[in-house]
Amino acid sequence: MESLRPDMFDELCPSTLNPIRFAGDKWAPLVIRCLEDGPRRYSELRVPLHRVTPKVLTQSLRSLERDGFVRRTEYAVPVRRVVYELTPLGHSMLEPMRVACEWAADHWDELLDARELSLANPTDRYTRHHGNG
Amino acid sequence: MESLRPDMFDELCPSTLNPIRFAGDKWAPLVIRCLEDGPRRYSELRVPLHRVTPKVLTQSLRSLERDGFVRRTEYAVPVRRVVYELTPLGHSMLEPMRVACEWAADHWDELLDARELSLANPTDRYTRHHGNG
DNA sequence: AGAGGTGGTTACCGATCGGATACTCACTAC
DNA sequence: GTAGTGAGTATCCGATCGGTAACCACCTCT
Numbered sequence: 001m002e003s004l005r006p007d008m009f010d011e012l013c014p015s016t017l018n019p020i021r022f023a024g025d026k027w028a029p030l031v032i033r034c035l036e037d038g039p040r041r042y043s044e045l046r047v048p049l050h051r052v053t054p055k056v057l058t059q060s061l062r063s064l065e066r067d068g069f070v071r072r073t074e075y076a077v078p079v080r081r082v083v084y085e086l087t088p089l090g091h092s093m094l095e096p097m098r099v100a101c102e103w104a105a106d107h108w109d110e111l112l113d114a115r116e117l118s119l120a121n122p123t124d125r126y127t128r129h130h131g132n133g
Numbered sequence: 134m135e136s137l138r139p140d141m142f143d144e145l146c147p148s149t150l151n152p153i154r155f156a157g158d159k160w161a162p163l164v165i166r167c168l169e170d171g172p173r174r175y176s177e178l179r180v181p182l183h184r185v186t187p188k189v190l191t192q193s194l195r196s197l198e199r200d201g202f203v204r205r206t207e208y209a210v211p212v213r214r215v216v217y218e219l220t221p222l223g224h225s226m227l228e229p230m231r232v233a234c235e236w237a238a239d240h241w242d243e244l245l246d247a248r249e250l251s252l253a254n255p256t257d258r259y260t261r262h263h264g265n266g
Numbered sequence: 267a268g269a270g271g272t273g274g275t276t277a278c279c280g281a282t283c284g285g286a287t288a289c290t291c292a293c294t295a296c
Numbered sequence: 297g298t299a300g301t302g303a304g305t306a307t308c309c310g311a312t313c314g315g316t317a318a319c320c321a322c323c324t325c326t
Binding site: 041042043046054055057058074079080081082 | 301302303304305306
């Protein structure tokens, strides 16, 4: 299993633009993708998710744990070590996520074009009554 | 094309529990499903979405329009009539939404069980140090 | 002229979300 | 006994979200 690259998510569009969201909060889908290939330590997750503060990452992990997508295991020896891994339920999310990613790959540009277009021509819908019509 | 029933969404779980979210805001996926079978008027949408206030519904529709999922068409005669319909891009969302709904149908109970279980046994993770051990 | 319908808008409000910054506790290695 | 590491917490803050309540412009029908 390869280690997670720091630029794993650098190419992604900001998630506020994301038209499809899974499992709770903003970062949860990215966390799930990090765990796709096997268990990871907290500090490992922080590498690709370097823009997420520890508080927020913990929140996200706790929420995923509560929902049964992720299992948290703590080892105390020889040094403190906490690993997170997908449960079967978590794995089952990968399929719909894959479909959604495929959708995004196919249609992302259309969406962005629509946004730019609507920014360029704001619909001036209810200002008609200012005229003398 | 059948008219939309008022109880169309009554059986749905509150959307805060929804592990999969599409296209922007809270109500957007429901709006898309309302438009699945063809164009609908604003007042038609308000029937199944009777728990959504006009402000919020309008916001949702505007956002879907900006993103190119929905087309808004206004007719002034003989009475004011505004219809909303899915664009091809909007239609293309139905497929990933279907997959996500299938996922939910198959795994919803697991998720709810996990939640109840974690509510019943809150993980008392960092209170160990209160003891004498 | 007034009632009613259609498709909204505006102002306000509380809750939640995500982020910034700083701090902590347990443990190990030196 | 001090420094470092791993895995977080604590506190504060601003922005956004969703909701309530009230209002509005336009049209048609009677």
